[in-house]
Amino acid sequence: MTGQTLLELENFLPYRLSVLSNTVSLAIAREYEDRFQLSITEWRVVAVLGRYDGLSAREVAERTAMDKVAVSRAVAALMKDGRVRRATAAHDKRQSVLSLTAKGRKVHAEVAPLALQHEQRLLAHLDAEEQSWLARILEKLLQAEQELARRGA
């Protein structure tokens, strides 16, 4: 990986990131879908609303790295299932105020521990030192790349 000149897909960092991320996400997605009829995008919305109640759609988009179209669709699906409630902001009638219903909170309470379990399962392959390097490295890369993406956009 470190500065080779010959391109081997198997060792190409963006490719490896993509494969790892897809493998992990797919496994999680399947379980959420099977057990809760919840897609990953819906889960992200539920996760942030469980933590920060009353966000607008734009705020949800920011915190989930989803675009506004995806948020709009996820919210629509969640409302149809009675898991999310939408009100209109008093000070700005364009903005929505989103919150979990009792049903939505129940889903959150059930899925959150499951999510943490998945994370632990993944981290279990690493020792403590590796775990802390990973956290640090991901943080750096995310910051730098998201900064770049923002500029590029």
Add this chain to the structure above:
Amino acid sequence: MTGQTLLELENFLPYRLSVLSNTVSLAIAREYEDRFQLSITEWRVVAVLGRYDGLSAREVAERTAMDKVAVSRAVAALMKDGRVRRATAAHDKRQSVLSLTAKGRKVHAEVAPLALQHEQRLLAHLDAEEQSWLARILEKLLQAEQELARRGA
């Protein structure tokens, strides 16, 4: 990240992996598309054929972590653009024997350095020690997760 009990999406490992991977892939995909009319899946096929000429579609799928449908479509598109040539295996008429045309080799020769540049740009955010930890950690996680996925499938 390391064993928290409260779920914060921003610190959730699968989420962070997904965001990082998507951010990086999207940037690369845009450039390949703009400059070479080449999608990421097509690029993967070109990359492995550039290195291992004469693979079958199944072998390409294995080496690119793509499913056979995606490979079939990518190959069809590449053939339409005259970048890939397909023959039938002499010993097994079901199998294809895929290789790059001169045009395909040209694309490979142009895109490969670009890909490596992208990788370097990413790695530039890390010092040497971090880079080597990242390589090691990714290797471990990929091995473990792909093993799991295979079993699960």
Add this chain to the structure above:
DNA sequence: CCGTTATAGTTTCATCTGAAACCATTTGCA
């Protein structure tokens, strides 16, 4: 050998996704 089963690859269909167009409301400023 011959019929069943497995494998390589393609096509079809239904769903997902992103970009652009769109509607409603608010903001900024002449």
Add this chain to the structure above:
DNA sequence: TGCAAATGGTTTCAGATGAAACTATAACGG
């Protein structure tokens, strides 16, 4: 004020994607 531009959010359309059905060929077991 009032009108152009910006913002929040939804809808539409077109292309991407995955699962399952399908075709063709090969392998295997009786």
